[in-house]
Each structure stands twice: as structure tokens, then as C-alpha cells.
Amino acid sequence: MQEKIWLSPPHMSGNEQKYIQLAFDENYIAPVGSNLIGFENELGQYLGVPNVLMLTSGTSAIHTAMMVLGIKDGDEVIAPSFTFAACVNPIIYQRALPILVDSDTESWNMNPELLEKAISDRIKLGKKPKAIVVVHLYGMPAKMKSLREIANKYQIPIIEDAAEALGSEFEGQRCGTLGDLSIISFNGNKIITTSGGGALISRNKEYIVRARFLATQAKDDAPHYQHSEIGYNYRMSNIVAGIGRGQLKVIEDRIKIRRANHDYYCHKLENLPGINLLKERPGAFSNYWLTTILVNPELTGGKTREDIRLVLEKENIESRPLWKPMHLQPVFAHCPAYVDGTSEKLFDTGLCLPSGSNLTQEQKERIVAVILQVLNQ
Numbered sequence: 246m247q248e249k250i251w252l253s254p255p256h257m258s259g260n261e262q263k264y265i266q267l268a269f270d271e272n273y274i275a276p277v278g279s280n281l282i283g284f285e286n287e288l289g290q291y292l293g294v295p296n297v298l299m300l301t302s303g304t305s306a307i308h309t310a311m312m313v314l315g316i317k318d319g320d321e322v323i324a325p326s327f328t329f330a331a332c333v334n335p336i337i338y339q340r341a342l343p344i345l346v347d348s349d350t351e352s353w354n355m356n357p358e359l360l361e362k363a364i365s366d367r368i369k370l371g372k373k374p375k376a377i378v379v380v381h382l383y384g385m386p387a388k389m390k391s392l393r394e395i396a397n398k399y400q401i402p403i404i405e406d407a408a409e410a411l412g413s414e415f416e417g418q419r420c421g422t423l424g425d426l427s428i429i430s431f432n433g434n435k436i437i438t439t440s441g442g443g444a445l446i447s448r449n450k451e452y453i454v455r456a457r458f459l460a461t462q463a464k465d466d467a468p469h470y471q472h473s474e475i476g477y478n479y480r481m482s483n484i485v486a487g488i489g490r491g492q493l494k495v496i497e498d499r500i501k502i503r504r505a506n507h508d509y510y511c512h513k514l515e516n517l518p519g520i521n522l523l524k525e526r527p528g529a530f531s532n533y534w535l536t537t538i539l540v541n542p543e544l545t546g547g548k549t550r551e552d553i554r555l556v557l558e559k560e561n562i563e564s565r566p567l568w569k570p571m572h573l574q575p576v577f578a579h580c581p582a583y584v585d586g587t588s589e590k591l592f593d594t595g596l597c598l599p600s601g602s603n604l605t606q607e608q609k610e611r612i613v614a615v616i617l618q619v620l621n622q
């Protein structure tokens with residue numbers, strides 16, 4: 246059996262252990278310390294927004310954003326249907342109702358027309374949505390200009406899920422700075438990782454002050470432990486933050502390599518009949534966290550996404566179907582959905598290819614050879 250090729254494995258830089266050692270030297274084996282402060286400052290500098298709060302995960306960052314916006318029992322929150330469940334689950338944590346909106350075909354993210362349709366319909370039915378969650382899947386920026394115009398028109402805040410999009414840009418602005426509140430994930434498979442972790446970012450300092458309070462057990466300002474609100478233990482560990490500092494040093498290099506992976510796949514696959522790759526449109530700069538292909542069996546002589554995935558699996562190469570839409574998930578079956586078939590089609594025909602920044606040229610050649618063999622090319 247040939248060595249395993251993973252979809253998107255961690256890629257350490259060698260700088261991380263220096264910062265972990267610092268945490269040990271200072272004996273800050275705790276959710277406070279100089280690595281945490283350093284990582285928040287350094288990410289703030291990278292993004293150009295100083296208000297950053299490091300948390301245990303991207304999911305806890307989305308949950309905290311919901312709490313900061315006061316999402317509560319009975320509220321409605323708009324979210325993409327085509328996404329990872331972690332993007333929608335926090336709406337349920339707050340006992341609110343997710344309103345699911347389908348994707349457009351150019352960014353695969355929230356379709357602005359369907360967003361507006363959903364908002365006006367919910368208002369007609371008696372409730373104005375309290376927030377809009379926007380995601381940039383696979384690193385590709387959503388149509389932020391149109392989405393922002395609609396959000397502003399109806400005065401609804403945006404929670405930007407940039408979990409997969411650190412380093413991506415929309416019209417020259419970094420993803421992770423485009424929401425009223427924004428989040429990034431440092432889970433093990435993301436473009437940089439701390440093993441697990443997340444960041445909450447906002448241009449509004451008050452939001453981050455409030456988030457810090459909620460994420461550290463909601464302790465009132467008193468010498469004893471005094472609580473008038475329910476809080477959470479969501480702060481990142483100072484050790485984990487050290488890994489993040491080492492990783493952030495090499496983010497530009499990681500983006501360059503992921504983009505080169507995408508170029509390679511384009512070069513080898515884009516002229517094959519029935520194979521399509523998601524590409525940047527004007528104004529969108531993607532970190533190409535994952536390279537994705539669509540497989541149209543009508544043009545591949547009947548070969549499907551699953552045919553390719555299963556042979557890759559047999560060859561010890563990990564690939565994965567695109568996200569299964571939330572409106573098809575049993576747990577979200579009760580949620581109103583404004584869909585037009587786009588995300589269902591993406592799910593049926595799409596595949597994520599191995600895209601790690603530590604993929605070797607040899608491994609890329611191995612992957613492409615398998616795909617060409619399945620397609621009899």
C-alpha cells in the first residue's frame with residue numbers, strides 16, 4: 246500500500262515549539278499569558294483590525310458572536326444551507342430558528358437574491374431575522390458587496406464565518422474583517438492550525454469586550470465570584486496560542502502553496518470533459534484552502550464523483566464530497582429553507598481534492614494519475 250495522502254493535514258513550521266517553551270518557562274499553563282496576548286495582537290495586525298479574542302474553537306466563536314448580538318429563544322437567524330453544521334449549530338444553542346438560504350453558482354456561497362427573498366418573506370410572516378451568517382467556503386469569498394447592501398438595507402448584522410478563509414480577500418479587504426462580527430478557525434485541517442482553536446474579530450471594540458466577558462464565565466466586576474448572567478469557559482489556552490503564533494509566521498507561504506496546488510490541478514484537469522474547477526471571479530482572492538472539482542457524468546462517459554472518490558480511497562488517497570446541505574440534514578429538517586437546487590447539485594457532483602500545503606509534487610502527480618485513470622484519459 247502506498248503512503249496515505251490526507252485531504253488537509255497540519256503543517257508545522259518549526260517555530261511553534263519556541264512559543265510552547267515560552268509558556269512553560271513563564272509557567273502560564275492557563276487560558277491567560279503572553280502567547281495569548283501575542284497571538285491576538287499578531288492576528289489583529291495581519292487582519293488590520295485590532296479587536297481580536299482567541300477562543301477554544303471556531304464553533305465557540307460563532308456561538309459567542311450570537312450571544313453578543315443577543316440572539317435568543319424564538320429569534321430567527323439566516324444561515325447558508327451549503328456549509329458545515331458548525332456554522333449553523335450555534336443558532337440552535339441559542340434556541341433560535343435557522344432560516345436556510347441556498348448558494349449562487351459563482352462563489353458557492355450565499356445567493357444574494359435568495360437572501361433578500363428570505364428576509365422579505367420572514368418579515369411578511371411577522372419576524373425580522375436577527376442576524377445573517379455568511380460563509381466563505383473552501384476559501385472562496387462570498388459576494389460580500391451584494392450581501393452587505395442587503396444587510397444594510399434591512400439593518401441586520403452579519404456574522405462572517407471565515408473559518409476556511411484566513412488570507413482570502415474580497416475587493417482588497419481580508420476575509421475575517423467583513424462582518425459585524427467575524428470568526429476564524431484554527432482546527433487541525435484549516436490553513437493554519439493550533440490543533441483546535443478559533444478567533445472572534447470585530448471592528449466594534451464593545452462587541453469584543455462583551456465577548457470576552459461571556460467567554461470567561463461572565464464574572465461581574467466584584468472581588469468575589471458574582472454572576473448576573475450565564476457565561477462560558479471558551480478561552481483559548483496559552484499553550485495552544487503559542488502554536489498559533491508559530492503558524493501565523495508562515496501564513497503567506499501556506500497561501501502561496503495552496504494556490505499553487507489549485508493551479509496544478511487546473512492545469513492537469515480543467516480541459517477534461519465534464520470536470521470543472523471553482524475559480525476566482527474579479528474582486529475575489531481565494532486562499533484555495535481546498536481545491537474542489539465538479540464532475541458531470543453526462544460528459545465524462547458516465548463516470549461520477551463517487552467513482553473517482555472510491556478509487557482514490559482504494560489508492561490510500563483521502564478526498565471528500567462537498568458539504569451536504571443543511572436543509573437535507575435530519576437535525577435541520579424543521580428549518581424554513583429558501584433553496585433552488587444549487588447546493589444539492591454541488592453536493593451530488595462535487596469533490597474536495599487533497600490540498601495540504603505539505604503535499605509533495607510526487608503526491609500531486611499520484612492523485613492526478615488516479616483521476617485520469619478513472620476517466621480513461
Ligand SMILES: *Cc1c(COP(=O)(O)O)cnc(C)c1O
Nearest residue numbers: 302303304329331332408430432
Ligand atoms: C471548521 C469550520 C467551522 C468550525 O470551526 P471549529 O474550529 O472546528 O469549531 C465553522 N464553519 C466552517 C465553515 C468550518 O469550515
